[in-house]
Amino acid sequence: MTGKTIALALSWTAAAVAAQTATEIMEEVHRGAHADNFRYEGRITTRKANGAKDQMSWRCERLGEAGSSKMMLRFLDPADIRGVALLVWNHSQKPSEMWLYTPALARTRRIAQQDRFARFAGTDFSFEDFEESDTSSWNYSELREEQEEGEACWRITASRSTTHPSQYDRQWIWVSKEKMTPLRTDKFRGGKLARRLTMHSLELRQGIWTPMRVEVVDLLGNSSTTLELVDARYNQRMAESQFSLEALKGSW
Amino acid sequence: MKLRLAWVLAALSATCTAQSGAWSYRGFLDNSMVYYPRTTADDQVQFVNETLLRVEGKLELPGGFGLSAGFDARTDSDNQVTRAWRFSWDDRTAQRPPFSLRTMSFHYARGPFRIEAGKQILHWGQMDFSSPTDKLAPRDYLNPASADYLGAFAVRAVVDTGPRSLELIYLPRFTPSRIPLSNRRWLILPAEFDGYSCHSQGVQYPGGGQVGVRYHQIVSPYEFSLCYFEGFKNLPTFLYDKDPINLILNYQTLYPKMRMVGADFTAPWRGLLWKVESAYINSASPYLAGTWTYAAQAEKTGDKWQWALEFAGDKLTQAKRPNTLDLDRATRDAVSGHAAWTPTPRQTLSAEWFLHPDGKAFVTRILYSRNLHSTFRVSGGFLWIGGNQSDPLARYNVNSYLTLQLRYSF
Numbered sequence: 001m002t003g004k005t006i007a008l009a010l011s012w013t014a015a016a017v018a019a020q021t022a023t024e025i026m027e028e029v030h031r032g033a034h035a036d037n038f039r040y041e042g043r044i045t046t047r048k049a050n051g052a053k054d055q056m057s058w059r060c061e062r063l064g065e066a067g068s069s070k071m072m073l074r075f076l077d078p079a080d081i082r083g084v085a086l087l088v089w090n091h092s093q094k095p096s097e098m099w100l101y102t103p104a105l106a107r108t109r110r111i112a113q114q115d116r117f118a119r120f121a122g123t124d125f126s127f128e129d130f131e132e133s134d135t136s137s138w139n140y141s142e143l144r145e146e147q148e149e150g151e152a153c154w155r156i157t158a159s160r161s162t163t164h165p166s167q168y169d170r171q172w173i174w175v176s177k178e179k180m181t182p183l184r185t186d187k188f189r190g191g192k193l194a195r196r197l198t199m200h201s202l203e204l205r206q207g208i209w210t211p212m213r214v215e216v217v218d219l220l221g222n223s224s225t226t227l228e229l230v231d232a233r234y235n236q237r238m239a240e241s242q243f244s245l246e247a248l249k250g251s252w
Numbered sequence: 253m254k255l256r257l258a259w260v261l262a263a264l265s266a267t268c269t270a271q272s273g274a275w276s277y278r279g280f281l282d283n284s285m286v287y288y289p290r291t292t293a294d295d296q297v298q299f300v301n302e303t304l305l306r307v308e309g310k311l312e313l314p315g316g317f318g319l320s321a322g323f324d325a326r327t328d329s330d331n332q333v334t335r336a337w338r339f340s341w342d343d344r345t346a347q348r349p350p351f352s353l354r355t356m357s358f359h360y361a362r363g364p365f366r367i368e369a370g371k372q373i374l375h376w377g378q379m380d381f382s383s384p385t386d387k388l389a390p391r392d393y394l395n396p397a398s399a400d401y402l403g404a405f406a407v408r409a410v411v412d413t414g415p416r417s418l419e420l421i422y423l424p425r426f427t428p429s430r431i432p433l434s435n436r437r438w439l440i441l442p443a444e445f446d447g448y449s450c451h452s453q454g455v456q457y458p459g460g461g462q463v464g465v466r467y468h469q470i471v472s473p474y475e476f477s478l479c480y481f482e483g484f485k486n487l488p489t490f491l492y493d494k495d496p497i498n499l500i501l502n503y504q505t506l507y508p509k510m511r512m513v514g515a516d517f518t519a520p521w522r523g524l525l526w527k528v529e530s531a532y533i534n535s536a537s538p539y540l541a542g543t544w545t546y547a548a549q550a551e552k553t554g555d556k557w558q559w560a561l562e563f564a565g566d567k568l569t570q571a572k573r574p575n576t577l578d579l580d581r582a583t584r585d586a587v588s589g590h591a592a593w594t595p596t597p598r599q600t601l602s603a604e605w606f607l608h609p610d611g612k613a614f615v616t617r618i619l620y621s622r623n624l625h626s627t628f629r630v631s632g633g634f635l636w637i638g639g640n641q642s643d644p645l646a647r648y649n650v651n652s653y654l655t656l657q658l659r660y661s662f
Contacts (some may be wrong), residue, residue, distance in 0.1 A: 052598070077626075079627055114523050123597075240414070244364070
């Protein structure tokens with residue numbers, strides 16, 4: 001066995017160990033964020049490159065674990081979109097499902113998997129950004145130690161898995177070593193950095209580190225959206241029936 | 253009447269005592285101006301102004317109970333809205349009432365079970381334009397280019413377990429669709445009736461209830477549903493008697509009984525979302541033809557745009573009695589579609605089109621909409637109808653119009 005082969009074998013082994021560790025860290029992140037359900041009201045501000053600013057608000061409810069959770073998001077303001085609602089059903093090992101309800105048309109529209117890259121309601125969030133995947137949906141690798149916002153972090157590379165179609169081919173996730181929660185995620189599309197999500201004002205709520213302000217920047221479209229969480233609560237009374245298509249229609 | 257009043261008072265008192273969180277509302281005040289460049293033989297009015305105030309409220313009560321209600325107040329410059337100061341509960345008059353109850357229903361939900369009783373908007377089908385299975389929902393066709401749903405009195409029970417749902421609907425009282433007024437521009441008869449003066453011999457409103465059942469299932473990433481409806485056609489069939497010597501057309505308005513079996517299916521394929529929907533309709537009435545109607549739609553949503561393209565057609569399976577006329581036949585065998593471009597969240601440019609495949613008639617609507625403020629929106633555009641006059645749809649070309657609309661939402 002030549003020295004080159006040994007070096008290759010060692011680097012492969014090191015990469016395998018790193019991959020395992022990156023996955024373990026992400027599993028710990030998911031465990032740390034575990035809650036039966038989550039509810040918040042969000043105040044959203046979008047800023048366009050030309051300086052135009054729009055504000056809206058929504059109420060978001062989520063039931064279940066990441067990977068198999070269900071989420072209902074209902075617009076509260078502005079008045080002309082009040083009642084518009086998005087229902088997301090996440091599935092482990094297969095793509096999630098989404099429906100958008102428009103009360104003015106009394107119409108529920110399925111959002112196809114291939115359309116999830118589209119912006120959601122004029123914000124810089126895409127439909128896909130509302131999906132919650134478990135650790136099996138991405139391949140985690142390349143563990144690095146970096147500083148983010150003055151905190152020691154793991155920077156983990158997540159690559160798209162075959163079971164989980166995504167507009168993003170790669171993500172870099174900065175996980176706080178102390179809080180074991182993501183502080184920043186860079187999302188790459190076609191090899192280019194497309195979106196950056198940064199978590200601010202982290203508060204420990206009912207034992208879970210919760211970012212009270214999330215900023216998403218569309219680096220290709222040169223615009224940004226800030227989501228401020230108000231009245232964020234975990235483990236409230238919530239029933240499975242609140243996350244059905246029937247509930248979506250009566251959601252405003 | 254006393255019962256109705258008690259119902260409303262109960263609703264209002266519950267509304268007034270509601271605390272924040274359980275009570276939600278929305279509404280708008282809308283003023284639209286329509287200019288028709290051409291007059292018609294029956295209608296010389298070229299400028300029409302309409303104002304509509306719509307308020308909808310919803311109250312969630314403890315124990316899974318709830319109440320929804322919607323009220324409309326409107327007026328116009330074209331006397332399509334009754335001038336009398338009256339409130340309409342059922343919204344079944346030929347003209348639009350100035351004040352009407354759009355919806356009012358009580359609901360109870362427990363786990364996957366939900367029951368809703370009262371006046372409500374009912375809607376079946378997946379298509380954006382012509383849904384073959386959408387037979388329950390009456391609509392207001394005074395201006396067919398912007399037909400809104402009408403509420404119908406119904407009891408609706410649903411068991412929704414997530415991937416599967418079963419819906420049962422009973423409509424104790426028939427609500428017809430509102431059709432264009434006889435002395436207005438949107439009622440244009442086929443060419444064979446040109447020169448005739450029309451005389452109504454009365455309207456036969458059907459009695460008896462209507463029932464519908466719909467089963468829906470999600471098998472990711474597909475969805476399908478099966479449905480059955482036994483009731484009445486909510487668009488009228490006219491039984492006519494022509495007197496070619498005196499050029500008089502006597503007609504009776506009927507709403508024939510019908511049975512419908514339908515299905516729809518949704519699936520993503522080759523980068524598009526595909527929907528197909530079909531319904532088989534038959535009737536013991538000699539005034540309604542048996543038909544098999546079908547529609548297929550492809551749609552795509554992009555970052556700043558969205559489009560959908562639909563083809564709808566039908567095949568006659570059972571002949572009806574001659575001397576009958578259906579208003580909805582003109583919209584069959586058509587390619588329709590819409591596209592919307594939203595360069596910024598505040599503005600949208602949209603186009604809708606409707607085309608008979610042989611190219612004999614078309615309808616195009618272009619609309620630009622802009623939010624002036626978070627609560628004000630202004631829209632302007634035009635509707636253009638054209639084609640060969642041998643096509644009944646193209647005869648509406650005199651109704652091409654320009655429109656400007658201002659809406660305040662609250």
